[in-house]
Amino acid sequence: MLVLVLNCGSSSIKSQLLDLERGTVLAKGLLEKIGLPDCFFTYEPSGRETVSFPVEAKDHFSGLEVVTSALTHPAYGAVKDLKEIDAIGHRVVHGGEKFSNAVLITDEVMEVVEECAALAPLHNPANIMGIRACKRFMPDTPQVAVFDTAFHQTIPKHIFLYALPYEYYSKYKLRRYGFHGTSHQYVAQKAAEMLDRPLEELRLITCHLGNGSSVTAVKNGCSLDTSMGFTPLEGLVMGTRTGDIDPAIALFLMEKEGLSTQEVDDLFNKKSGFLGLSGLSNDVRDLRAAAAKGHKRARIALEVYPYRVKKRIGSYAAAMGGVDAIVFTAGIGENDPQMRADICAGLEFLGVDIDPRKNKATRGKAGDISTESAKVRVLVIPTNEELMIARETKRVVEAAK
Numbered sequence: 001m002l003v004l005v006l007n008c009g010s011s012s013i014k015s016q017l018l019d020l021e022r023g024t025v026l027a028k029g030l031l032e033k034i035g036l037p038d039c040f041f042t043y044e045p046s047g048r049e050t051v052s053f054p055v056e057a058k059d060h061f062s063g064l065e066v067v068t069s070a071l072t073h074p075a076y077g078a079v080k081d082l083k084e085i086d087a088i089g090h091r092v093v094h095g096g097e098k099f100s101n102a103v104l105i106t107d108e109v110m111e112v113v114e115e116c117a118a119l120a121p122l123h124n125p126a127n128i129m130g131i132r133a134c135k136r137f138m139p140d141t142p143q144v145a146v147f148d149t150a151f152h153q154t155i156p157k158h159i160f161l162y163a164l165p166y167e168y169y170s171k172y173k174l175r176r177y178g179f180h181g182t183s184h185q186y187v188a189q190k191a192a193e194m195l196d197r198p199l200e201e202l203r204l205i206t207c208h209l210g211n212g213s214s215v216t217a218v219k220n221g222c223s224l225d226t227s228m229g230f231t232p233l234e235g236l237v238m239g240t241r242t243g244d245i246d247p248a249i250a251l252f253l254m255e256k257e258g259l260s261t262q263e264v265d266d267l268f269n270k271k272s273g274f275l276g277l278s279g280l281s282n283d284v285r286d287l288r289a290a291a292a293k294g295h296k297r298a299r300i301a302l303e304v305y306p307y308r309v310k311k312r313i314g315s316y317a318a319a320m321g322g323v324d325a326i327v328f329t330a331g332i333g334e335n336d337p338q339m340r341a342d343i344c345a346g347l348e349f350l351g352v353d354i355d356p357r358k359n360k361a362t363r364g365k366a367g368d369i370s371t372e373s374a375k376v377r378v379l380v381i382p383t384n385e386e387l388m389i390a391r392e393t394k395r396v397v398e399a400a401k
């Protein structure tokens, strides 16, 4: 089955065409800066040279035209006709409380996804535009929505509720949702394979550490708790996001600095985290280079981050009554042995004991970095959200037949 996976952001479209039977990626595309004069498309056909060129794409419709033209291009296309593509899987950020699984997109589903846009005003509208554009270019191809929030719908009420007056939950559905669900679910499944144990028996702590970062407690295959909340702002320190802070800080800054709600939103989401602490960059690689030269703020940023992850791991071990394995994934989790070592240091009381040699040797590939005798396995597993979305799309389309 050929599945086109689309991740439509507000100004970008990421695409991957996967052949699920062969287990191969036929082409990858990245369209950036939709609506801007310097809109640019990069297309990587499997086994052939990458092509990249400036394009004019004023919106997601013209953006998808660029993507589909590349896929069927006589010189570097992956298919002759778009009809060869069996299904389209969309990453949809917010499914609210309505979707605990991927679904076939129908008019009724679209109505609910539109309702959920109130909860994710920056993300869902772009996802909706992508779905509508596909309807125009590939009207007969089934489309599936795979939600970032769905995996976390198993989180029980006493964990997802904020201690606000209950009416705000009833009125606005103000609660913790959690994100990165597709990634946490994928690495949890992979961890069970690597450990050769049924996922249903395992207590896992999955750490998705990238520009956006979150930790999830996965008990018996289900998300029990996760660090992101009503929005992806809650939880860990991130590239440019604060993570957990005292909410009173927003009020304090609004008063002292005369900031508007939009300015506070910008400050917390785009100017904080690694970037805000260091004053330098949101990228850990830049901070490591600067810290090595004595940059004090880069150094402290690199200390704040692992402490927060460690604290979450400890709390989730408590929530699950123990932990069998900790999984590291995403940009930082897969590639930064120093960060993994800093996070794991001090967790020996839980049974964590990583082998420094194995840790150093494991970058961008799967591996068990714990010592033979460690009680808790520590695994590095590259995430693959596109593959997970494609598999979910296949499952939903086949079930609907």
Ligand code: AMP
Binding pocket: 209, 210, 211, 212, 239, 282, 283, 284, 285, 330, 331, 332, 335, 336
């Ligand atoms: P992601 O959001 O998963 O793509 O992760 C992106 C982040 O991963 C970057 O901003 C870096 O902070 C981090 N990263 C990527 N490669 C490396 C590396 N080799 N060493 C340390 N951090 C890395």
